[in-house]
Amino acid sequence: MKNKNDTRKENIQKLLLRLELWFAPVLIIVPIGVSFFFLWDWYVRGFSTGSSLYDGELLIGLLLLTGNLMFDIFFLRSIRILKKKQ
Amino acid sequence: MFFSEMTARDAFKLTKKKMTEYQTEFLERMNAIEVDAHWFRRVFHTFAASFLFYYLLPDEEWIKLGKIVLPIIIVLCMVVVEYRRIRGDLDHQRFFGLRNYEKKRPASYLYFGVAVLILFLLFPQQIAIPCILCASFTDPIIGESRYYLGKKRAYAIGFIISVFFFLVTWYRADWWILILVSLLGATGAVMGEAKKLTFVDDDFMIQMLPAILLLLMWQGLLAMGINMLPPPLLHPL
Numbered sequence: 001m002k003n004k005n006d007t008r009k010e011n012i013q014k015l016l017l018r019l020e021l022w023f024a025p026v027l028i029i030v031p032i033g034v035s036f037f038f039l040w041d042w043y044v045r046g047f048s049t050g051s052s053l054y055d056g057e058l059l060i061g062l063l064l065l066t067g068n069l070m071f072d073i074f075f076l077r078s079i080r081i082l083k084k085k086q
Numbered sequence: 087m088f089f090s091e092m093t094a095r096d097a098f099k100l101t102k103k104k105m106t107e108y109q110t111e112f113l114e115r116m117n118a119i120e121v122d123a124h125w126f127r128r129v130f131h132t133f134a135a136s137f138l139f140y141y142l143l144p145d146e147e148w149i150k151l152g153k154i155v156l157p158i159i160i161v162l163c164m165v166v167v168e169y170r171r172i173r174g175d176l177d178h179q180r181f182f183g184l185r186n187y188e189k190k191r192p193a194s195y196l197y198f199g200v201a202v203l204i205l206f207l208l209f210p211q212q213i214a215i216p217c218i219l220c221a222s223f224t225d226p227i228i229g230e231s232r233y234y235l236g237k238k239r240a241y242a243i244g245f246i247i248s249v250f251f252f253l254v255t256w257y258r259a260d261w262w263i264l265i266l267v268s269l270l271g272a273t274g275a276v277m278g279e280a281k282k283l284t285f286v287d288d289d290f291m292i293q294m295l296p297a298i299l300l301l302l303m304w305q306g307l308l309a310m311g312i313n314m315l316p317p318p319l320l321h322p323l
Contacts, residue, residue, distance in 0.1 A: 007110065008106075008109065008110055008113065011110070011113035011114060011116075011117055012113060020121045020126055020182035020183065021116065021121065023126075023130075023182075024121060024126070024129075026133075027126075027129045027130060027133045028129070030133060030136050031132060031133050031135060031136040033136075034136035034138075034139050035136075037139070037142070038139075038142070041142065041323070045321075053321070054321060056255075056318075056319030056320050056321075057142075057320060057321070059254050059255075059257075059319070060138055060215070060319070060320060063135070063219065063223075063251075063254065064135050064136065064138070067132050067135060067222070067223045068129075068132045068133070068135070070132075071125075071128050071129050071131075071132045071226065072129065072132075074125055074128070075122070075125040075126070075128065075129045078121075078122035078124070078125040079120070079121060079122065081122075082120035082121075082122060083120065
């Protein structure tokens with residue numbers, strides 16, 4: 001039982017030290033969230049009022065979304081490949 | 087009564103045991119995940135584009151103050167962390183994805199942060215936005231295509247992508263300004279990426295070089311009575 005507890009503690013410590021594992025979801029979720037916010041902002045302030053003033057929000061939202069998705073796919077694929085190798 | 091009490095206790099023990107087993111298994115699974123440092127760095131770059139959210143923050147008095155103070159505090163924290171890492175107080179191994187040459191000098195994320203801070207505080211958004219986009223997307227795209235296509239083609243692709251960013255963000259400017267700004271900005275971005283300096287990282291140069299070139303152009307044209315800046319692209323909430 002004590003041994004089990006030790007391995008658990010060891011695992012938790014290891015996990016806490018691996019900052020990349022904590023960062024990875026943030027690096028994927030935040031930009032996608034921000035890009036959707038830009039798109040939503042364009043829709044609410046620009047599209048629904050018929051104003052072209054907010055087209056910049058649409059452009060930046062689309063750029064953020066496509067750019068990030070492109071790299072996220074490769075990033076997630078690399079994690080899967082490494083998992084398979086193990 | 088006694089019988090039901092015993093089963094409840096047993097059920098509790100069994101659940102606890104199963105929870106512990108599940109937790110151990112989950113921790114082991116999490117620890118088994120390997121993250122590719124190469125792609126981690128690339129995604130870190132593209133993540134930085136979300137800092138553009140800064141320009142959506144409202145223009146109220148206290149938020150205006152926060153828009154100046156908060157980025158400075160964040161960069162100062164990064165400076166402290168880097169100082170402690172270089173001194174050896176913080177283990178280099180804890181910083182995932184750092185390159186070997188970054189062991190004894192500030193890591194590129196600090197250069198990136200300082201450049202974004204300068205752009206936010208000292209440059210108009212019309213200049214800052216395409217420069218941040220170049221650092222976020224052009225840099226990793228050049229890095230990736232360099233592997234497969236060689237340096238020259240990679241820089242050509244980087245140039246085209248940078249031109250695209252400047253065209254998109256300056257689309258409200260006059261056509262001759264749009265062309266001049268796109269060519270000048272993209273040239274600055276690619277030169278900033280291509281020229282490797284010992285003490286200044288390319289993540290800093292790819293943002294600052296086009297920004298300074300455009301700032302000079304803007305001020306030069308202003309002196310001649312022409313304001314080349316288009317209306318702002320992003321509007322505070």
